[in-house]
Amino acid sequence: MDSKDQLHILQSAPGCIPFHERVEHSLNKPLSADKIEILQINIGRRCNLTCRHCHVEAGPSRTEMMSRETLSVCLELARMPCISTVDITGGSPEMNHHLKWFIGEVGKLGKRLIVRSNLVILLEAEYSGFIDIFAENRVEIVTSLPDYHEDRTDRQRGAGVFTRIIQAMRLLNKKGYGQEGSGLVIDIVHNPAGAYLPGAQNSLGVEYKQNLLNIQEVLFNTLFCITNVPVGRYLEYLMKSGNFADYMADLCGAYNPLAAENVMCKKTISVGWDGTLYDCDFNQMLNLPVNHGAPADITDFDLQKLVDRKIVTGNHCYGCTAGAGSSCQGSTVN
Ligand code: SF4
Ligand code: SF4
Structure with missing residues (x-):
């Protein structure tokens, strides 16, 4: 489904007040940036996996890759x-x-550096060297493990993926990742396996820790609960399974003004593989670059204009403002 079709479907979600109206009504102003402190870079859409929930629609046949020139900018x-914070994502970065x-x-810059890795790729000979590279550069690893039950994770991410993630986590734990006092951080992302909102982050974090330690003997630092935003392959799944209308009604019904005040785009700028600037990775996939007078190409980067920008929104944004809120760092409201 191309981005225009996705936007059309999202706009026609039955019973959903257009997101921009909802947010303007509850915040008394349009959604706008506050600052730019997180530089999120999507360095390519190729991936060794083809997960069912992937908003990037990444996979082995994708060819889009950020060039060295754009990475230098x-x-x-x-x-x-x-x-x-520099937050590197993909595809499989x-x-x-x-x-x-x-x-x-x-x-060398001494800033917080995050890589979003599926971990499975670290078991491949060509990429196993990244375990040392990550550790040497104090990279914080964020990985998706939708569930601590093997069957539920494999249903979403592919057969055998759970076992391989656990194998890779053991290797990372040996390097010090997740070990107290090491300073090497590995965080896990939970997102629901079906068309429903995630549970409470704190209690689910305890459940994950107990299960992964007692049964799989692996350690991690923090669990982030992320709501599936209806974009890309997840939107396709909602349409095919007949869950779209109900899911959108759930997201809209759970709109939380506090979460709207804390959405991640208020402090993030997101760079696409070709150097286009976006408010977030979801807007990238919907082909919605920054707008409202802010320059949309990395070579025209204008910090003040971007800090002052209004955010480009759509009904997919309800995914960030439902319940406890959702961002790349998990829930946004306690
Ligand atoms: S969710 Fe992540 S690991 Fe899965 S296909 Fe998408 S980019 Fe690849
Ligand atoms: S989807 Fe993107 S633009 Fe919309 S609220 Fe979430 S982070 Fe902001």
Whole structure:
């Protein structure tokens, strides 16, 4: 489904007040950026997996990859004092041949550096060296494990994926990841396996820790609960399974103004593989670049205009504002 079709479907969600109206009514103003402290970079859409919930619609046949030239501009942006965090995502970021170099350069800046890895790729000989590269550069790893039950994770991410994630976690634990006092952080993302909202992050985090330690003997730091945003393959799943209308009604019905005040786009700028600037990774996949007067190409980066920008929104944004809120760092409201 192309981005236009997706936007059309989202706009026609039955019973949903258009998101921009809802947010303007509850916040008394349009959704706008506050600052830019997180530089999120989607360095390519190729992936070794084809997960059912993937909003990127990533997979082995995708060819979009960020060039060294564009990564060099990202590196200059990462040097800006306002940037505290560089968050690298994909696809599978490891499949971009420039990642090793980029991590080394960003690592020298002493900023928080996150790589969103599916971990499965670290078991492949060609990519296993990233375990050392991540540890040497104090990279925080964020990985998706939709459930601590093997069958539920495999249903969403593919047969055998759960076992391979656990294998990779054991290797990372041996390196120090997840071990107290090591300073090496590995966080897990939980997202529901079906068309419903995630449970409470704190209690689910305890459940995950107990189960993964007692049964699988693996350690991690923090669990992030993320709501499935109806974009990409997840939107297709909702349509095919006949769950779209109910799911959108759930998201809209659970709209939380506090979560709207804390959405991640208020402090993030997201860079696409070709250097286009977006408010977030979901807007990337819907082909909605930054707008309202802010420059949308990395080579025209204008910090002040981007800090002052209004956010480009749509009904998919209800995924970030339902219940306890949802962001790349999990829930946004206690
Ligand atoms: S969810 Fe992550 S691991 Fe799965 S296909 Fe998408 S990018 Fe790849
Ligand atoms: S989907 Fe993107 S633009 Fe919309 S609220 Fe969430 S982070 Fe912001």
